[in-house]
Amino acid sequence: MMKKNVFFFVVVSFLAFLFFMPTSSFSADGLNMRLTTDTPDTMPQGEMATWFGEEVMRRLPGSAVKVFNASSLYNNTDSLEAMHAGTLEACWASLSKISAVLPQGLCLRLPTLFSSYDDAKAIPTTAVAEYIEKSAEERGYICLGWGILSPYMGVGAREGRILMVEDWKGKKIRCYDKVAQVLMVEIAGGSPVAMPWGEFVPSAQSGVVDAGFTSLSSWSKVKEVLPYFSCVGIVPDYYIFLVAKRWWNGLPETTRKVVAEVADEACAKQREMQFKSDMKLLDELAAKKTSDPGVYVLSGDELTPYRKIWIDKLRARIIEKIGKGGKEALDLAVSVSEQLGNK
DSSP: OHHHHHHHHHHHHHHHHHHHSOSSSEETTEEEEEEEOSSOTTSHHHHHHHHHHHHHHHHSTTOEEEEEOTTSSOOHHHHHHHHHHTSOOEEEEEGGGGTTTOGGGGGGOOTTSBOSHHHHHHGGGSHHHHHHHHHHHHTTEEEEEEEEOOSEEEEEESSSOOOSGGGGTTOEEEESOTTHHHHHHHHHTOEEEEOOHHHHHHHHHHTSOSEEEEEHHHHTTSTTTSOEEEEEEEOOOEEEEEEEHHHHHTSOHHHHHHHHHHHHHHHHHHHHHHHHHHHHHHHHHBOSSTTSSEEEEOOHHHHHHHHHHHHHHHHHHHHHHHOTTHHHHHHHHHHHHHHHHTO
8 A cells, every 4th residue: 555655646747747847948858948929930920939939949859849930829828828828939029019018119109209110120229228218127028129010100091091180089999009099989989998909800701890000011901901001100128038037047158059040030030020020111102182092291290289189198108117227227228319310
């Protein structure tokens, strides 16, 4: 009887160890890692995330890197929570979508703050990026690089272009940034509907929403459903490549070096792919007249009414959401925008 009890205890203990042991770390066989994104592998970020996994396994033989694109494992916010809990290693997250976890990124969300694509490409090398990275590390995440979303933020509409402020009134508009975009729609007189990408197209087709915020590159995938795209200024957003700090610090230095190098290369490739894609779309799909389907980028004069109704209230909301140090964070973003604009 004693031998049976001992045997039973050993078996149960071993099974418990297997169940509760960390599922992804560095072992004798190599690196085990999971990476999540919110885009499919047909888009630059998803494609480069897949490349990242394959390249790490090539450079670190015996490793296993599993990439879950299009929120197939977790969405961005849930990914960060899983990383904090120790059940996920990495997430290449959209900065605007993780504001509940990392609100410091909201300092870049003030419309009309930046004026060109060059500004957007330069921001990851500035003091405001250092501030966001430091804030992420304080919360348990290490940043390995910055990809970029199309900075041509706009609204795709089903029936007629949203151009002037009065065009927003009464329309149900999809938002993916629950802080800035929701307030922008409310101020302009529309009805914001917070909605993930996967629900956007069927909702537009069925009339649940009349229009929706999206990046230029994402709009290109749904232009048949939402043929009128109006760019309401340069609002930079980024795919920030984050790894769990506790997990990262437990890896051998040589392994960290390889993973960091590949992440940096993946981000650089993604930024270049995104830029080429945006330029191609602007060239091929530009609307000749505001009444025509296609892409229309509002001029500085056309954006003036939006500045008047949006800026002060959005500034107050962003400062409130960031919390302590919010005013300083936004002042830093404004200072960086002025420096970039003077170059």
